[in-house]
Amino acid sequence: MKLEYLKNVTTLAFSAEQCIGCGKCEEVCPHGVFIVTDQRARIVHQDGCIECGACALNCPANAIEVHAGVGCAAAIIKGWLTGGEPTCDCSSSDCC
Amino acid sequence: MNLNNFCCAESTCCPANTSRGVVAVVPTTLSLKDFLGGCKVRWGIGRMHYVVKPGLYGVGKPDENSPVLVSANYKLTFDTLRKNLSGLDCWLLILDTKGVNVWCAAGKGTFGTEELIHRIKETGVSAIVAHRRLILPQLGASGVNSNEVSRRSGFSVVFGPVRARDIRRFIADGCAATRAMRTVEFTAFDRLVLTPVELVAAAKTSLPVFGVLFLINLFAARQFGAFDLAAYLGAVVIGTVLTPLLLPVIPGKAFAWKGWILGLIWSIAALWLFGWFSSGFWRLAVGYLLLLPSVSAYLAMNFTGSSTYTSPSGVLREMKIALPLIMGAAVIGTALVLAQSILG
Numbered sequence: 392m393k394l395e396y397l398k399n400v401t402t403l404a405f406s407a408e409q410c411i412g413c414g415k416c417e418e419v420c421p422h423g424v425f426i427v428t429d430q431r432a433r434i435v436h437q438d439g440c441i442e443c444g445a446c447a448l449n450c451p452a453n454a455i456e457v458h459a460g461v462g463c464a465a466a467i468i469k470g471w472l473t474g475g476e477p478t479c480d481c482s483s484s485d486c487c
Numbered sequence: 488m489n490l491n492n493f494c495c496a497e498s499t500c501c502p503a504n505t506s507r508g509v510v511a512v513v514p515t516t517l518s519l520k521d522f523l524g525g526c527k528v529r530w531g532i533g534r535m536h537y538v539v540k541p542g543l544y545g546v547g548k549p550d551e552n553s554p555v556l557v558s559a560n561y562k563l564t565f566d567t568l569r570k571n572l573s574g575l576d577c578w579l580l581i582l583d584t585k586g587v588n589v590w591c592a593a594g595k596g597t598f599g600t601e602e603l604i605h606r607i608k609e610t611g612v613s614a615i616v617a618h619r620r621l622i623l624p625q626l627g628a629s630g631v632n633s634n635e636v637s638r639r640s641g642f643s644v645v646f647g648p649v650r651a652r653d654i655r656r657f658i659a660d661g662c663a664a665t666r667a668m669r670t671v672e673f674t675a676f677d678r679l680v681l682t683p684v685e686l687v688a689a690a691k692t693s694l695p696v697f698g699v700l701f702l703i704n705l706f707a708a709r710q711f712g713a714f715d716l717a718a719y720l721g722a723v724v725i726g727t728v729l730t731p732l733l734l735p736v737i738p739g740k741a742f743a744w745k746g747w748i749l750g751l752i753w754s755i756a757a758l759w760l761f762g763w764f765s766s767g768f769w770r771l772a773v774g775y776l777l778l779l780p781s782v783s784a785y786l787a788m789n790f791t792g793s794s795t796y797t798s799p800s801g802v803l804r805e806m807k808i809a810l811p812l813i814m815g816a817a818v819i820g821t822a823l824v825l826a827q828s829i830l831g
Contacts (some may be wrong), residue, residue, distance in 0.1 A: 394673055394794075397801040415792050418646050418664075419628035421671035422796065436544070442798040443594065445628035458798035459629065463792030464742075464806055465817050467799070477799065 401440040409454035416446040515573035541583035547576035593630030620670035684729035708831030726786025746787020750780035770827035778820030
């Protein structure tokens with residue numbers, strides 16, 4: 392059975408005009424969000440995106456933007472409590 | 488973090504002589520101690536100090552043309568990698584990820600561009616190999632900017648498969664990964680091995696609660712007993728073990744919802760089993776029906792941190808709805824349960 396999370400939430404944004412078709416996004420994405428055909432990437436599975444940020448970080452053309460972070464409730468609560476960005480500090484908690 | 492705590496000292500043997508001196512060669516078989524060590528950290532024992540020394544290692548009989556694989560210095564990661572390398576001659580460039588696995592370390596940035604460039608320089612790997620190519624685990628890509636590494640170190644970065652078990656095929660196929668090798672899974676076994684750590688963490692958090700209940704018992708009209716403990720532990724196991732295991736078959740998508748549903752079923756069963764549906768216990772019954780599913784829901788929601796398919800935006804949306812409901816139900820539920828105990 393396939394595991395799928397909430398739909399229409401990801402901050403992933405892709406600019407086809409800037410894409411140079413290098414295929415790096417397809418290479419790094421762990422959920423098959425991108426496919427490159429005819430020298431151009433396109434998003435084929437937007438809701439699979441977990442916002443890990445690998446594609447945006449490795450895109451040489453800056454064609455991808457995503458608000459990257461950890462999908463971890465404990466990290467988000469910690470971020471609220473400390474007033475900072477959600478961080479996944481696994482030293483004592485159960486995340487990761 | 489004490490990096491002198493070098494756990495894999497006895498796993499090393501037969502040093503490889505290189506132009507940069509001697510490099511330790513590690514075996515591709517795990518000892519009983521490695522296996523038991525892996526079991527311990529799965530239960531959260533010494534998990535943050537299970538490290539190997541960062542640096543360069545050899546596997547098999549590596550030479551200047553052998554591939555260089557990059558990984559993290561969490562010993563469980565290191566062991567998983569090397570046991571999948573039998574028959575290969577290669578180098579392992581181990582980054583200092585503070586004893587954290589590749590994916591989580593990449594998220595934090597410790598398995599990152601800077602550390603990789605630093606480690607390339609520090610180990611002098613460019614003098615040891617003739618080629619200029621590094622194979623990184625694909626899940627390291629969220630921390631490593633491959634373009635920047637190439638520009639600043641001269642080494643090109645190839646992202647290998649997600650799982651160490653596919654590494655040999657990846658290399659044999661000329662560094663080509665299939666779509667399956669590039670896709671993260673979350674199998675029942677993947678989920679199962681993650682549950683002990685969750686259970687231990689929840690148990691640790693529960694201990695002060697037991698202390699408080701013990702104090703209340705000193706003057707309570709209705710004392711907390713084995714049935715209360717069983718009802719609560721059931722809710723904890725539901726949230727930390729059963730919900731993760733049954734994740735794909737429980738209806739719905741939000742983790743808190745999945746935990747709450749199972750928690751509610753358990754609560755009803757426990758109340759019926761322990762005879763708390765009788766009229767004298769209405770506060771206890773309503774209290775536990777509110778409290779116990781909330782406990783399961785909260786713990787299940789925390790499993791988003793262990794899952795491989797949740798986005799921060801999704802978790803945030805789930806939490807904004809679930810957390811106020813969980814807190815509200817838990818507060819009212821606790822008040823009712825305490826009222827039953829104190830007033831009788």
